[in-house]
Amino acid sequence: MKKSKYIGIFIREAEEHLEALRSGFLCLEKEGVSEVQLNELLRSTHTLKGSANMVDLVELAGIAHRMEDILKGLQNGEQEFSSDLIDVLLVATDAIEALMAQAQAGGGISVNVDTVVKALKSGSIAEEQAKTEVAPDYQGTERRTSVRASVERLDQLVNRMGEILLSQKTMAARQRQMTDLLHQLDSLTAHLRVAGDQSLQTFRSNMLGLINDFERDRLQLGYQAEDVYQRTMELRLLPLATVTDDFERSLRNLARNLKKEVNFIIQGQDVELDRNILDAIKPVLLHVLNNAIDHGIEAPDTRIRLAKPKAGQITLHAQYEGSFIQIAVRDDGQGLDPEKIRSTAVKRGILSTEAAAGMSDDAVIYLVFEPGFSTREFITDVSGRGVGLDVVKANLDQVKGNFTLRSELGVGTELILRLPSSMAIFTGLMVECCGETYVFPQHYIVEVLRISPLDILEEMGREVVRLNGASIPLNSLSQLLEQDQVVRVADRLTVLVLSFREQTIGLLVDQTLGLQEVVVKDLGCQLKSLEYFSGSTILGEGTPALIVSVADLFGASQRRQIRPLRATYEKEQKKAKRGRVLVVDDSITTRTMEKNILETNNYEVVVAVSGFDALDKLNAGSFDLMVSDVEMPGMTGFELTKKVRQREDTHNLPVIIVTSLASDDHRRQGMQAGAQAYIVKGSFKQGVLLETVETLIS
């Protein structure tokens, strides 16, 4: 007989019936016995019995038969309805599931059928029996239209696709380089006075055509790669239902054991998440829900006394929110008591009495997530081991999830998880600090501020900045990372405002470099132990960058004592008080000479080798003055000056032209372009340059 084939078909069929039975039983309990519902359930047990018999699963058929008897009894009034009865029926579904697993594995799993049948006959079940019947690790079956792929393989695929996406970005950088070359060619030909040459013109337009074609191909490749990438990512997604399906039963059991009445509502079960994330949040959700029943929802008589509905309500609501997924767990129980939490936290040595008193009620409730806060451990049937609330935090950190906890005493508690839908790609803000590029996941960033050192204030022994009326503790990335190089000087300091679990900190960085989609790569094993980083990525130009673990940073910023920031910056700024000058010249000799002159006179100098380079530098930082040559490849100093005038942020920037072009015509051109001063190199003397710079800056 083709037994295994039948078993396969039977199991798929039986899974559907089991699911219908379980939800039907729960529904009977919730909404009472209805004829329609009973008929449905009867048909399921009946079919299950018949099919099991046909494929020779006699014990399973026997259980289904007994269930059918009970349901028939309910239908004709011979059987009395009770919660105990529902328990028995649910245990029977577990037994059936175990038998299915046994049939599939070909033995090895013991199921005490007699006990279950006996329980079904008597209509009630003893506690210890109930426990022995839970199906161990039953894995379900795949639908026939799908194939199995290991997560590892999918990960490899995702990784490769990520790399293809990156190559596409690298190609964009190449294209820019080609365009730059073309500009250089233009200025060269202008220099050599062969601009009108026909063959050169043809060459140029061919080259331009090629660049355009390249761009088109690159973009197309990019779209396709993006598409394939998205689809590959989707392969890793599973609906939330895969974890929440079991919840209803286990919560119901818990509520019964604690003699509480709870209505449990799940919405948005079809929201899809990366399976790694699902694995990480399953214990979190179960834990939070268990907590809600155990500590949140009051006993029925208490609730009645408080004029609340007798049955408590717990909702789990999942929804998409942009590229994130938000899962909210709310209960209408007694809420968290900030005073109690304060005293417990102090008692457990988590923080001092003063520190506890200084915390707001909103902040204090987060202490329940601190390791060591709760001495009680829940045993979850997810992993079989005890999970404390601090594990909730650790799991969420692991998937870069953020959460907020709100509670109102006597009214209820709300926990909102914000999760990336995928762990492998996210939008990051590139940040430069001490010459290195770091990536911050965008969803932690509230705002990027530009402040002056004078905006750094001191409050209760901490340095803070003010934002929208609130004080935000300030920290410096370079100090946290212990890269104690000289702080970079600029009159405006860049501060990232990061939010993590409703706590906010400001973080000083050298500058921000814009947003970019990044593909997360694991840190190699030699870097695994690195503090503050959760992964790495390759930027468009092929340079690697570390991804900052915001969770770790928050931890560190609370522990670490840092050097006073305002004093440090002011000291640095004093040194550079005379201003920041951009020197543009294609000749290294002139550049270096001008730089030296200005630097010895306490100006901060940044050099640029071409007009394009100068514009890039202007984009990246602010300057008090620009000194530029005229004859440069690609873009002349006049053109550069015109561009500078047109830009909103630099149209007032004083410009000094330093050139060997001494004719009046050139002078006029310089002035027309918008330069404030024109110095001819022939007559170039230190004094003249310095004097002019000083005049223009002050």
Next chain:
Amino acid sequence: MAKKILIVDDSPSVLAVLEDMLDDLGYEVTAASNGKQACQLLETIRYDLIITDLSMPVMDGIDFAQTAKQMPNCKFVPIVMLSSEEDAAKIAEAKRVGISTFLRKPVKEVQLKTILQVVLGT
């Protein structure tokens, strides 16, 4: 020529088992998962025998037998009911609407063979 048998059951496992059994016995088998689907098949195809389940969604075995018996293609085709039904009243009703034989699940191949030989006269 092989005799044509239509089997009607909402359970894919039952259909799979029956299909293989009948195939082994040398019959030509078509499967339908409820009475309605079976009726659609009956409109165009003439079968030598129908084996149907009793409790099915959409259209159950009794409704199906009743409808089938009124179809020109099917008026004299024997209908065997294969079910785990134990309710005597239900079985009596099935006989009343024209079920010639009642088989109880699970059916063994020998049983099936004998019954079919009797009903079909092969």
